[in-house]
Amino acid sequence: MKNTLLILCCFFTLSTFAQFFEGKKEMKRNDGFIPFYYNEKTDEIFLEITKLDTEILYVNALSEGVGSNDIGLDRGQLGSGVVVKFKKAGNKLLLIQPNQNFRAVTDNIEEKQSVKEAFAKSVLHGFKIVEEKNNRYLINATSFFVRDAHGVANRLASNNQGNYRLDKSKSAFYIDRTKAFPKNVEFDVMLTFSGKPKGYNIRSVTPNASLVTVHQHHSFVELPDDKYKPRVYDPRCGSWQMTYLDYATPVDQSIRKRYIYRHRLEKKNPKAKISEAVEPIIYYLDRGTPEPVRSALLEGGRWWNQAFEAIGYKNAFQLKMLPEDADPLDVRYNVIQWVHRSTRGWSYGGNISDPRTGEILKGHVSLGSLRIRQDFLIAQALQAPYTNGNVDDKFALEMALARIRQLSAHEIGHTLGFAHNFAASTNNRSSVMDYPHPKLQLKNGKVDFSNAYDDKIGAWDKITVAYAYQDFPNQEKEGLAKILKEASDKGLRFISDADARPKGSAHAYAHLWDNGKSASEELNNVLAIRKKAIEDFSADNIKTNEPYSVLEDVFVPLYFFHRYQTDATSKLIGGLDYTYAIKGQKDVIVEKIKGATERQALKALLKTIDVKEIAIPKRLLKLFPPRAYGYGRTRESFKSKTGVAFDSYGAVQTNVAFTLSYLLHPERVNRIIQHYSIDNSQLSLQEILDKLIEVSVQKSYQDSYYKSLNTIVSKEIILNLFYLHNSSIYFEGKAIVNEKINTIKSYLESNKNTVNNEFLVLINDFKKNPSKYSKKSVVLKMPDGSPIGSK
Incomplete structure (x- = not known):
């Protein structure tokens, strides 16, 4: 009887759960x-x-x-x-x-x-x-x-x-x-x-x-269980935030709830000072990544374990090769994927998270495979390595690989939940979440590459990991506050994208692709390196049997080597120092940059439009013939208004327009006007414009090449003044700009020559119809630099 019942139960179970499409x-x-x-x-x-x-x-x-x-x-x-x-x-x-x-x-x-x-x-x-x-x-x-x-x-x-x-x-x-x-x-x-x-x-x-x-x-x-505990967001913590509105919130509290994105991480032994994780955070590298890049990515990515060790975890962050049968898009794997494109481009890190809580379920990094070649090109441009048929360019590869290590750590940081910190470069490279420019110096007349990129996790990165992943058996709120106070006591800064990227941005210490505690001092250093490298530049910057068109392409990142430090230095003028302040903290809320610092910045910036600084030496013009057949111009080449010929005038014009687009940005000009009205020790708009006129329109050269290039510089400044007058600057600013245009006009009338007469025609036309000059002057597009895109 029992056997009969057992058979009947099995039959009933099989019938109940019979599959669809049986027999098909x-x-x-x-x-x-x-x-x-x-x-x-x-x-x-x-x-x-x-x-x-x-x-x-x-x-x-x-x-x-x-x-x-x-x-x-x-x-x-x-x-x-x-x-x-x-x-x-x-x-x-x-x-x-x-x-x-x-x-x-x-x-x-x-x-x-x-x-x-x-x-x-x-x-x-x-x-x-x-x-x-x-x-x-x-x-x-x-x-x-x-x-x-x-x-x-x-x-x-x-x-x-x-x-x-x-x-x-x-x-x-x-x-x-x-x-x-x-x-x-x-x-x-x-x-x-x-x-x-x-x-x-x-x-x-x-x-x-x-x-x-x-x-x-x-x-x-499958969504995770409900044992994950969301961690509250603080604007100073360096993490991204997830938000939602909670309508059950008491009236005396904020209805908007803010939490950070983070992986789930728990100690096996919460009471132990150092413990392994219940489940470590494991990332996997794409098996399609070639050597020596593969080893560099593994090494750089593993830096994050230094930060997890600092908060009492043993081997909590690991980086391995992706198993042979694994799919990179399988949600069970955190993956660093090696991505190919037809042109060089950005890399980026993202994640898939639980929209209910912010728990990160899958980190996914996409690394552009061509990015390494740009750093190699920069090193090649800075030190002519191919003398007498030499092919040893190991120093260039080492610098490029050092950048790849940092890039691996940077993009993984995003997938761990961390935002950019574009103020880290002014804090002794305190974070891999900044965009790094190679940190170089001149030693004994040669460019020293030994400290180009960092080789470890930064002090700020340890703060972000502690805030996001530190274990708090109790008193979590007090523990998080202590972490942020310690960061403040160490003088660490955190400023992210919205305050660093725009051309008119105000923060004096938040920049992309810069270096140095003092932006203007580093600009002087970068210009000195650039000058030395241009003096040494020759056919030995390319390998034997390569077309001279390749030499021109190598020269591009050298000629514009100072572009990002120029951006950084411009932010000191009309600049502010501020934090993401909260009531009760002792940090800076907001302060103006001192006038003396602004004047140092202006002095450095004026070098970037100085004809003798930015003129391409005549001897090099003989090395840049029209492009070889099959080696046409690309987005990373110099543009030209002279047809197939190399355009040295166009390069200078592009360079000057770049500096002026930052220095005379309407938002910056409005801050300059306001700051000076409050404190006359600040740099004034009058002083800036006087200096610009002094180094251009009122400057004279005997050399015909320099004289022509100065005409390019002067016209660009005049046209930028027209545009500034028509822009959204305050009325007081328009009056100052108009006064300086009149100053230029008076100078030209007292020093008439063919070029000055043409400038007078231009100014008179502006006076008759100022709205005609409401758009910026059209210049040749600057070739793309190290960071194509904005990730």
Whole structure:
């Protein structure tokens, strides 16, 4: 009897959980987090949904990209990660994305419901139920996956590359990367977009620009348990923030909740001073990364463990090679991916996080494979290595690899939850989250590369790791406050993107690609290095049998070597020192930069428009012939107004326009006017303009080459004054600018010659019709520098 009952129970169980498509050999079942079936004959995928109204994570990404930096559709590019759930509605299952931005964190069900009903949700897709068995639902998910989830067509259109549409007849599932695991399922689809190409960029990276084929990846992932504890955000902590509005908040508290993004990390032994982690944070490097880059990336990325050791963790951060059978887009792996593009471009670090809490589930770094070549080129330009047929350029490779180590640490830092710190360079390179310029110096008449880049994690990085990942068995609030106070006591600064990137930005110590506690002193140093390297520049800066067009390309980063330090120095003028201040701290809230410091900065900046400083030596002009056949100009070449010939005038004009775009930025000018009205010891707009006129219009040269270049400089200054007068500067500023234009006019009238007469015609035309000069003068575009893009 017992055996009969056992047989009946087994039969009943098998019948209850009988699979869909039983007996259909063309249907291949894949068991995992969400079981799915694949029909090879029809190229269809069916999902078996067993849990309704259960929140899961949905992620889309590009597994195979376009390969153009400018278009920006890279291999491994992550899309959004959103919380979704399946809900039955009649004969359909709806995939619904709840609204995570507006919540009521309370036990009051009615209060939660009132917020839920107040704001819109999004239904991402509707699936017709194909079959139902015992509360299990079979749906055909093919149309959900075979679609442009990543927005490829929109990206191509917005970049003026053409209008494309998805061609489903040329699209199919890519089963090799479609897999099921216990906590996630991964689907990969080859999508072809057909259209009429318009832009050069899409034509340059496709075999047939009318048919653009990429791979898009979809993931459904189990969300983590509720044991993760969010950590409160502080504007001084150096982490990114996630926010939402909590309508259950008492009136005397802020309704906006702010938390940081971070991985889950816990000590095995919370009471131990040093302990291993319950689950260490492990990152994996793309196996397609070649040596010696591979070793450099591994070494630089592992620097982060220094910061975790400092807060009592042993081997909590690890970096390994990606297993051979692992997919870089598998959410279980934090990955550093080696990304190829047709041109040099940025690298970036992102992550997939739990939108409910900010817990990072997957870190994903994309490193542009061509970036290393720019540092190699800079080193090659600064020290002619190829004398007498020599081919030893190991010093250049070492500098480039040193930069790659820092880049690895930098981008991993983003995936750990950390923001840029563009003030770190003024704090003795206190963070890898800054953008570093090679730190060089002249020793015995030669450029010394030994300290070009740092070789360790910075003091600020240890602060950010401590704030985000330090264990606090109790009194977390007090512990976090102590960490930030210690950072303040050490004089560490944190200033991020919005205060550093704009040309008119005010912060005097937040810059990209700069060095030095004093920006103006470092500009003088950079100019001295540049001058020495230009004096030594020759055909020995390229290898034997290379075209002289390559020599011109090597000269580009040398000629503009000072560009980023110029940017940094300009911010001292009309500049401010401030922190992300909170009430109760003792740090600086906001202070003006002293007039003496401003004048030192102006003195250094004037060198960057000094003809003798920026003129390309005549002897070098003999080394830059028209471009060799097959070696045309690129985005990283000097531009020319002289056709095929090298344009030395254009290079000078571009250089001058660059400096003036920072120094005479309307926002900066308005601050200069305000600061001087409050304190007459500050640098005034009158003084700045007088100095500009003195080194240009009122300067004379006997040498005809210098004389012509000075005309270029003078005209650029005059046109910038016209533009400034028409810009959004205060009325007082317009009056000062007009006065200085009149000063120039009087000088030209008393020193008439052919050129000065033309300047007078220009000024008189401005007087008659000032609005005609409301736009900046058109100059040749500066070749792209080290950081193409802005990541």
